[in-house]
Amino acid sequence: MYLVTADEMQRMDRATIESFGIPGRVLMENAGRGATAFFLEAVYRDHPGSVGIVAGRGNNGGDGFVMARYLHQKGIRTTVFLLSQSDRVKGDAAANLKLLEPMGVPVVELADAAAFESRKLLMRHQHTWIDAILGTGLSSDVRGYFRTIIDFINRQDRPVFAVDIASGLDSDTGRVCGASIQAAATATFGFAKVGQLCYPGRTFTGRLKIIDIGIPFHLAQKAGCRQHLITPGALKNDIPRRSATVHKGHTGHLLILAGSPGKTGAAALTAAAAVRTGAGLVTLGVPNSLNPVLETMVTEAMTVGLPETANGVLDEAAHESITSLIEGKRCLAMGPGLGTHPSTGRLVGRLIEESPVPLVVDADGLNLIAAEPSVLSRQRSPIVLTPHPGEMARLSGHSTADIQDDRIGHARAFAERHQVYLVLKGAASVVARPDGTVFVNATGNPGMAAGGMGDVLTGLIAGLITQGMAAGAAAQTGVYLHGRAADRMAIKKAPVGYLATEVVDTLPEAMDELLTGGEHLSWPERDTLLNSSGHSGK
Missing domain, CATH: 3.40.50.10260 (YjeF N-terminal domain)
Incomplete structure (x- = not known):
C-alpha cells in the first residue's frame, strides 16, 4: 500500500x-x-x-x-x-x-x-x-x-x-x-x-x-512513490509453505553468534525465536566458557563453544571455526549480547566481508560496525541491520533526536549509501531497502518496550531467511509478525508486562493468522488505524 x-x-x-x-x-x-x-x-x-x-x-x-x-x-x-x-x-x-x-x-x-x-x-x-x-x-x-x-x-x-x-x-x-x-x-x-x-x-x-x-x-x-505500508496481503505469498514430505533438512540451518558474560539470555532468545519461526536447524555459537550455560538454556537449538578472549567474549581467533560452521548454513545472525571487544569487532568485520550467506546483524554487532561503517561496502552477501534509534545514531553519526525527527529519511539514506536492508526499530518500525524503497510497519504496541524484544526480532528475521525468504521480504515479514505476536500478547495477557519469551511462544499463532486469515487479535489502535475506501492496495 x-x-x-x-x-x-x-x-x-x-x-x-x-x-x-x-x-x-x-x-x-x-x-x-x-x-x-x-x-x-x-x-x-x-x-x-x-x-x-x-x-x-x-x-x-x-x-x-x-x-x-x-x-x-x-x-x-x-x-x-x-x-x-x-x-x-x-x-x-x-x-x-x-x-x-x-x-x-x-x-x-x-x-x-x-x-x-x-x-x-x-x-x-x-x-x-x-x-x-x-x-x-x-x-x-x-x-x-x-x-x-x-x-x-x-x-x-x-x-x-x-x-x-x-x-x-x-x-x-x-x-x-x-x-x-x-x-x-x-x-x-x-x-x-x-x-x-x-x-x-x-x-x-x-x-x-x-x-x-x-x-x-x-x-x-x-x-515515483517509494514508501509503502506493510500489509498482510503483501506478505502472505512470501511466507514459506511446507509440503507433506518436508523434513528439517529442507527448512534450512541457521548459525547464530551471540552471548557474552551476563548476556546469555540474548543468545537464547535469538535461537528460540528462530526455532519458533520454523528454521529446521539452529546452531548457536558462543564463547567456550558459556557453552555449558547455553546448553541448559536452549533445547531445540544446538550449541558450540568457540575461542574467546580473556574476558569471555568471542575472539578473532574463532574465525577459522566459524568459517567451517557456516558451510551448509543458509543464514548467519550475529550481535545479540556479543560484547564490543576490539577482537570481536575484527571478527565481525571479517565475517561481513567473507560470509557466503545472508547476514542479520543486531545489538553489539551494530555497535562494532559503527566504529567502521565502511566495512559494509565490502559485504559479500546481503545484510539486514536492525538498529534501534540509539544504535542508528551511532551508525550514521547523527543524534538520536535527528533520527527520530525523520526516521524514513535517515533509514533510506543509510540503506542506499551502504547497500543494506535496514530495520529502524521503534514505534512504526521502518524497513529500508538498498534501492531506497521504504516500508512502514503498523503492528506492535508499547508493551514491547522491554528487554529481549530486539533479540526476538533478530532470530525471527534470520529464521525466515533460513527457510528461503529473500532478505528484504524477511525483514518486512519479520517486523510485521514481531508486532503482531506482541499485539496478541497485549490482548490475551496485559498491555504491559508480557515477556519476550512469551512473544516467542506466540509467533506460530501470528504466522498462522497471516497464512490462513485465522483468528484476528489486534491491539486496539490497529482496529481503527486505517479504514480504506481508496487506493490502499494490499
Whole structure:
C-alpha cells in the first residue's frame, strides 16, 4: 500500500487534472463528499449537535466548504469560521465558498486576532470541529495567529475531524510543526500520507480513512512513490509453505553468534525465536566458557563453544571455526549480547566481508560496525541491520533526536549509501531497502518496550531467511509478525508486562493468522488505524 509525500501528492493531483482532464473542482467535490460521509460515521454519530468548520483560504479550506454544504443539506447546524477575508480565497475554493451564501450557511470571517476574540463565545458553543486549515503543503512551523487557533480548538475538549491531514503535521515525517490539531479522525484523499503512519503523526491523526477522489492508481508509480505500508496481503505469498514430505533438512540451518558474560539470555532468545519461526536447524555459537550455560538454556537449538578472549567474549581467533560452521548454513545472525571487544569487532568485520550467506546483524554487532561503517561496502552477501534509534545514531553519526525527527529519511539514506536492508526499530518500525524503497510497519504496541524484544526480532528475521525468504521480504515479514505476536500478547495477557519469551511462544499463532486469515487479535489502535475506501492496495 502506497504512502505518499506532499510533493508526490501534488504531482498526482496535477497529473489527474492536466493529463486525465478531471477538473480540480470535481476532485474537491469528491473529497468533500467522501469526507462528510466519514465524519458522520466516525465523529458526528456519537457527538451530534452544531458543527464548526475552521477553514483556511487554500484548497484544504475548499474541501471544508464542500463539507459545509453537504452537512447543511442534511439539516445539521454548520458554521464556517474562515481564517481570512472572503475576497482572498481563490480558485476552486472560492467557487465552493460562494455556494454557501445562497444556501444560508453562515460564514464568519476571522481574518485576524481581533475578529477571533470577538467570536470566541460563538466558537465555544460548537459541539464538534472540522479542521480544514492548512492541508498537506505545510513546510514550516505553525506560528502566530494560526497557532493560536489550533491551540484554542485543542483546548475545547470537543472531537475534531481533520480534512486530509491534521493541521500542523508534516506530511512527510509525522513531525509536529510547532503545534498540531489533535484529531479524533482524519479523512485523507487519494493515498495515505507518510506522516500519518509515523509517530508522532499517528497520534495526532486518530482514525484514518482514505477517500477515493478519482486519482488514477497508477499515477503513484509515475510519481515515483517509494514508501509503502506493510500489509498482510503483501506478505502472505512470501511466507514459506511446507509440503507433506518436508523434513528439517529442507527448512534450512541457521548459525547464530551471540552471548557474552551476563548476556546469555540474548543468545537464547535469538535461537528460540528462530526455532519458533520454523528454521529446521539452529546452531548457536558462543564463547567456550558459556557453552555449558547455553546448553541448559536452549533445547531445540544446538550449541558450540568457540575461542574467546580473556574476558569471555568471542575472539578473532574463532574465525577459522566459524568459517567451517557456516558451510551448509543458509543464514548467519550475529550481535545479540556479543560484547564490543576490539577482537570481536575484527571478527565481525571479517565475517561481513567473507560470509557466503545472508547476514542479520543486531545489538553489539551494530555497535562494532559503527566504529567502521565502511566495512559494509565490502559485504559479500546481503545484510539486514536492525538498529534501534540509539544504535542508528551511532551508525550514521547523527543524534538520536535527528533520527527520530525523520526516521524514513535517515533509514533510506543509510540503506542506499551502504547497500543494506535496514530495520529502524521503534514505534512504526521502518524497513529500508538498498534501492531506497521504504516500508512502514503498523503492528506492535508499547508493551514491547522491554528487554529481549530486539533479540526476538533478530532470530525471527534470520529464521525466515533460513527457510528461503529473500532478505528484504524477511525483514518486512519479520517486523510485521514481531508486532503482531506482541499485539496478541497485549490482548490475551496485559498491555504491559508480557515477556519476550512469551512473544516467542506466540509467533506460530501470528504466522498462522497471516497464512490462513485465522483468528484476528489486534491491539486496539490497529482496529481503527486505517479504514480504506481508496487506493490502499494490499
